Amino acid sequence: MFKILEKRELAPSIKLFVIEAPLVAKKARPGQFVILRIKEGGERIPLTIADYNSENGTVTIVFQEVGKTTQELGTLEAGDYIQDFVGPLGVPVEFPNHKKVLGIGGGLGIAPLYPKLKMLHQQGVEVVSIIGARTAELLILEEEIKAVSDRMYVCTDDGSKGRHGFVTVVLKELLEQGEKFDEIIIIGPPILMKIGSEITKPYGIPTMVSLNPIMVDGTGMCGGCRVTVDGEIKFACVDGPAFDGHKVDFDELIKRLATYKEEEKISLERFNEAHECK
Amino acid sequence: MPLNRSKKKTPMPTQKPEVRRRNFNEVALGYSEEEAVSEAQRCLQCKKPGCVEGCPVQVQIPQFIKRIAERDFEGAIKIIKETNSLPAICGRVCPQETQCEKNCVLGKVGEPVAIGRLERFAADWERAKGIHPPVIPKKLGKKVAIIGSGPAGLACAGDLAKLGYDVTIFEALHKPGGVLVYGIPEFRLPKIIVEQEVEFIQQLGVEIKTNMVMGKVLTIDDLFEMGYEAVFIGTGAGLPKFMGIPGENYLDVYSANEFLTRINLMKAYSFPNTDTPIKVGKKVAVIGGGNVAMDAARSAIRMGADEVHIVYRRSEEEMPARKEEFENAKEEGIIFDFLTNPVRIIGNENGWVKGIECIRMELGEPDASGRRRPVPIMGSEFIMDVETVVIAIGTGPNPLLTKPLKA
Numbered sequence A: 001m002f003k004i005l006e007k008r009e010l011a012p013s014i015k016l017f018v019i020e021a022p023l024v025a026k027k028a029r030p031g032q033f034v035i036l037r038i039k040e041g042g043e044r045i046p047l048t049i050a051d052y053n054s055e056n057g058t059v060t061i062v063f064q065e066v067g068k069t070t071q072e073l074g075t076l077e078a079g080d081y082i083q084d085f086v087g088p089l090g091v092p093v094e095f096p097n098h099k100k101v102l103g104i105g106g107g108l109g110i111a112p113l114y115p116k117l118k119m120l121h122q123q124g125v126e127v128v129s130i131i132g133a134r135t136a137e138l139l140i141l142e143e144e145i146k147a148v149s150d151r152m153y154v155c156t157d158d159g160s161k162g163r164h165g166f167v168t169v170v171l172k173e174l175l176e177q178g179e180k181f182d183e184i185i186i187i188g189p190p191i192l193m194k195i196g197s198e199i200t201k202p203y204g205i206p207t208m209v210s211l212n213p214i215m216v217d218g219t220g221m222c223g224g225c226r227v228t229v230d231g232e233i234k235f236a237c238v239d240g241p242a243f244d245g246h247k248v249d250f251d252e253l254i255k256r257l258a259t260y261k262e263e264e265k266i267s268l269e270r271f272n273e274a275h276e277c278k
Numbered sequence B: 001m002p003l004n005r006s007k008k009k010t011p012m013p014t015q016k017p018e019v020r021r022r023n024f025n026e027v028a029l030g031y032s033e034e035e036a037v038s039e040a041q042r043c044l045q046c047k048k049p050g051c052v053e054g055c056p057v058q059v060q061i062p063q064f065i066k067r068i069a070e071r072d073f074e075g076a077i078k079i080i081k082e083t084n085s086l087p088a089i090c091g092r093v094c095p096q097e098t099q100c101e102k103n104c105v106l107g108k109v110g111e112p113v114a115i116g117r118l119e120r121f122a123a124d125w126e127r128a129k130g131i132h133p134p135v136i137p138k139k140l141g142k143k144v145a146i147i148g149s150g151p152a153g154l155a156c157a158g159d160l161a162k163l164g165y166d167v168t169i170f171e172a173l174h175k176p177g178g179v180l181v182y183g184i185p186e187f188r189l190p191k192i193i194v195e196q197e198v199e200f201i202q203q204l205g206v207e208i209k210t211n212m213v214m215g216k217v218l219t220i221d222d223l224f225e226m227g228y229e230a231v232f233i234g235t236g237a238g239l240p241k242f243m244g245i246p247g248e249n250y251l252d253v254y255s256a257n258e259f260l261t262r263i264n265l266m267k268a269y270s271f272p273n274t275d276t277p278i279k280v281g282k283k284v285a286v287i288g289g290g291n292v293a294m295d296a297a298r299s300a301i302r303m304g305a306d307e308v309h310i311v312y313r314r315s316e317e318e319m320p321a322r323k324e325e326f327e328n329a330k331e332e333g334i335i336f337d338f339l340t341n342p343v344r345i346i347g348n349e350n351g352w353v354k355g356i357e358c359i360r361m362e363l364g365e366p367d368a369s370g371r372r373r374p375v376p377i378m379g380s381e382f383i384m385d386v387e388t389v390v391i392a393i394g395t396g397p398n399p400l401l402t403k404p405l406k407a
Ligand SMILES: Cc1cc2nc3c(=O)[nH]c(=O)nc-3n(C[C@H](O)[C@H](O)[C@H](O)COP(=O)(O)OP(=O)(O)OC[C@H]3O[C@@H](n4cnc5c(N)ncnc54)[C@H](O)[C@@H]3O)c2cc1C
Pocket: A033, A044, A045, A046, A047, A048, A049, A062, A063, A064, A065, A066, A067, A068, A069, A070, A071, A108, A111, A112, A211, A212, A213, A214, A215, A216, A241, A257, A258, A260, A261, A264, A265, A268
């Protein structure tokens, strides 16, 4: 059992938990994730390690309530326990000789972007960031990203904060102005990672994306998380989740993410009914 | 002691095929005391028993069978447990026909003694009565770590604990048992039985830590630093193989591992009472001819599929599945398409499977393994309409779990 030490609401339906998980915290590195199961009968869902503190033995997760399991998770409070919490999974990211990096986070993608930029900043790399959300209210971790960036751009789809428009608009501008980066990291909804990667490709700038296919075990055993990268099957849980954005088959990923749409709806409806009765 | 001279095994009572094909309850129901005693009376009590040689854990087979024949069931299970900590599991899923029963003298003139069924009987008899807490051995004060809680890890843990070692098992998943819990279906091996045998291992003093992906959360070096003096690696096979044909990433194409894990470990058969979903269409094709393919096909029928095909590129003779499981599958209405090889999976624009294109095969010259090699018959392509495809062509080593372990 893993104790929730702290709960914060970052935005409507986006929550942050600090979890007591000393072994995970000790080995965690940017780019890795955990898989959790709330209770017996629950499903296993992957969540990125948004931050970790190996001294305090804590791991931070940030999640958006999109369906049954994340909504149920959101009902838990500080002091409650999560049955299973396993990690750190996936391959940590590394940026050996970088001098300047651009990090782009869309919506919830800002959470997984944060530990990477934090590491880069600590390594003394120049960090430029572009973060965006649908509305100002939904923009998360602005202060945290700012603290690890040399320059930050904020965008909202509705113009309620920062630039009016998508993060890719700013990305285009920077590249058109001739700004150079050793690497660009794009994390967010698959469609954003797809369009972003298409924009950076003609410039030949290495572009890292973090994929979010449906996972079960997270140990390379089931193959459910397979994605096509450079024409080859890769298992995102053991080969990723970070990949070269110029080589990912995003259309396939987007289709596969819809596999259980019908079942997810049934599951959520039942959960909501049970909750209204109480 | 009277001898039963029947050339055949005492039949195993089973659920009727037309009933069991729609439920996940155990297929084989187990011998009654009378049936067990009668089967035990077939054993000739050989002075040099071939059966024991065939058993990987050297169960003292004639001795335990003699106890059953004498109705000393307590004595029987005690003898089995001297060398085997997982008798209820082994009695059910050991491939007896290639192990203990292969060498039984009775097999030369008829059917061998039903050693597996008798072992299962003794174990079930004990469970029904309540398992005696084992005598905890004197501790040696030496710590051993075991990675993986499949049958290999559990058996090793049991043996070491009986010798007095302090044993800790580290398991990646949330539940111990390995293939016993995520792969082999409930109807062949009820999970409650796995739980009870795991409990017995724990009663021997073995500690089991779940949610521990070794190589990620702890390395082998960490284990030695923590005072473990030896490490046993029982991580099984990982990485499911795919065929490398077009369409394998369509939405309702599963590896057998994923299909069975969702159903068994995650209990998708209870969805939406449990949270893990699965897609099983009206028509399902399972590719492969091994035990895993049989398990996947028989699970698909139980999940409500109307028609389930097993597509295998060789013929019935070459099929590696156990004969018993093949018979069970046929009785349950699984359709076998032998000498048939998929060449591509066909899907619609949203990625849902519509069918598989297959080609008929014929057997050519024997290959290195001595089996006749299947070769395609040109122009014999045809399309099989299916909505779900399960690929059960084997697994390879898992790089993640071995790479960091060695480093
Ligand atoms: C490596 C990785 C890291 C992730 N990190 C985060 C994170 O930090 N914060 C966050 O909010 N979300 C993250 N996700 C996505 C998160 O796992 C899903 O939002 C969650 O599983 C949805 O579960 P649900 O039951 O609430 O919703 P559902 O209604 O069941 O699903 C909503 C959608 O989420 C996706 N999904 C469903 N089940 C899974 C699953 N088992 N694995 C992956 N995706 C699934 C599907 O596209 C589905 O349509 C990550 C996913 C991956 C693969």
